[in-house]
Amino acid sequence: MKSQLNSLMADRNLEAIVILASHDYSAPLDYLVGSVHITGGMAWKKRNADPILVVGGMEIEEARASGLTCYTYSDFGYYELLAQHHNDPLQANVALWGVILDRLGIRGGKIGIYGTNEIHQLLALVDLLRQTYPQFSFVGEAGTTLFDQASLTKSSDELDRIQSVAKRTNDVLEATWNFIAGHDVVNEVVMKGHNTPLTIGDVRTFVRRSLLERGLEDTGMIFAQGRDAGFPHSRGQDDMPLRLGQSIVFDLFPRELGGGYHHDVTRTWCIGYAPQEVHELYQQVMTAFDIAVEAYALNKQTYLMQTAVQDYFEKLGHPTLRSDANTQVGYTHSLGHGVGLKIHERPRIAHNSPDDVFSIGNVITIEPGLYYPDKGVGIRIEDSFYITETGELVSLTPFRKDLVLPMVRKS
């Protein structure tokens, strides 16, 4: 939780952390200061002090809406620094950092840099910072960062938002199901007009509109049919008509509009009917899903849930990443991951992530799948869950897990 940030900074010996804002949504910035609509500037947090924002004068009103103490570049003499450095913004920016560090009373030590930004700009900035201020150590962080660690435990405020996003996402699934079911079928093709098939692009447009109506935004949904469904991250082809009897992997992971909490869900649908082979593989994935949920226990290592699923799939003869790390058929991915302001958070549920455990406040996905692109088949079933204060695993995704989406011949 956010309240852990000071101790997580102390663990890392960080005197301060800085988040660099940009036009792009930045989960660490949102986590630290809340939703703030600035396209540049920085959030600084000295250890054991409240964060502050430093922005261009044009964005000061938006910054102030955060409720934090806010400064403009002018407050730190930026434009004078810019003139001194012959209008070189990089040099002036480095000088600005010196002024801010001095005003914060930080004389040396480790400064952690976070956020989503243009990495080429960041690298040039850090190289000059290091050269200019040898008394400081400017560091990044790979693996499980302090924001990743804090985000492991969702607060009740966060959970409220997550549950709201979940509810709205489930509504969009229902609307999409009904949207497809409302169409006619001719020669095994779903039709939107007399001679016009309903395409994946049409469905995607419907889903995006349905999300928008509910204050959500798509972040790259997968709607992949037939062979495409056999590749876990194939997004699907917009011009492809929807056909009966094909496995369709529909993986929806929207977030609050403009950036915020995600929900993550996958359903596999066969429109009209399911071929025997698809039906059988689907039953196996359903069983794997149940095995995963049954393998859950509070404080248990997450990888044990994945190995339980891998045991089951391997016994049926499917390759897994454990039996063949390079396999592109069978069960080719990890079992799940944390979800929050980022779509992929901690904990990971993977056979090669032995250090992650299930803990109170986690929000996670469970998403077994089977993929055989050469047979034109891909199947994945995914719900999101949260772990309650008493350690229960509770689904956020009550939407039905029916394989067959029944159609009524209208004409």
Next chain:
Amino acid sequence: MKSQLNSLMADRNLEAIVILASHDYSAPLDYLVGSVHITGGMAWKKRNADPILVVGGMEIEEARASGLTCYTYSDFGYYELLAQHHNDPLQANVALWGVILDRLGIRGGKIGIYGTNEIHQLLALVDLLRQTYPQFSFVGEAGTTLFDQASLTKSSDELDRIQSVAKRTNDVLEATWNFIAGHDVVNEVVMKGHNTPLTIGDVRTFVRRSLLERGLEDTGMIFAQGRDAGFPHSRGQDDMPLRLGQSIVFDLFPRELGGGYHHDVTRTWCIGYAPQEVHELYQQVMTAFDIAVEAYALNKQTYLMQTAVQDYFEKLGHPTLRSDANTQVGYTHSLGHGVGLKIHERPRIAHNSPDDVFSIGNVITIEPGLYYPDKGVGIRIEDSFYITETGELVSLTPFRKDLVLPMVRKS
């Protein structure tokens, strides 16, 4: 243009460039390889060679859709490297870079790193790369990067897409104007129902839906009324009802859905009527806009366009960034910027950017404004333009520049 990348790499003595993909849209990645829906992996370009993509096995089909030569992590033995490094992805990733550099036949020299990504992860990666491979110099780039330089000159393919986005954005402006005009007015408030005012949030929802219908997405529009309009980057408050006689700054800068080319336009509207003071300031900004366009000439330094506008505003007694770098009233920003895959590209049109010139293939904005938040007034007028092969400055934003949006009393 893209064809300049090799010579721009040679100018910088770069043996290769690497773009790190992530969940976030990355303009350099799009520029180098086209729209590719991968959420991880890398694009490598050795100087004078075609780019290649390296992705996880799950994304190989999406990568192949780029038409480039594609490899999976497995092709470079990543999973064996991961096992060797005790499942530490950072160590394995650094080892993977070594394998890729070796396969590309690059034995040393400068490697440029680009893209939009999590900067804390990047910094940790680069620090370990530098430590592991001292024969290479891993560098970023600030200021005008090689992608910024290449993007200065839009190709005819790019211009086709830019013109299409412009056309659709103009259509959304027209639709939004008509949407507001279609409402009733009671006591100087625009009403959507009997007792329900039309709010800024309602307008924003309409605009987002209108964009989506046209294959565009909002990237943070400004719709700021009254005092909020007086802060150039205030986005406006969703719960605020639309009122007659207030200056509304509507700055719309959508892009192709999922990431791509932008259009950038601002109009200032007064619903129903304009107060005398707003009308007068509006006329001044319109005159400034005309002065800017008249100051244009091919190969001319861009800052001269800004100083022409600053001369005019200062003569009228308005503060500018030239007369007072810290001013928060008057004319408080630069005159314009390039637009493309990024909303802010080169050239800049600012009095302190003396090196930028207008050149063939530029797509730019011209956007003078005046801001007096304490008077509840903000005004900005912005069109996007392109510079033709014969050096003409041609507007991409024909939408009308009327200040007053006329209302008809319906009840």
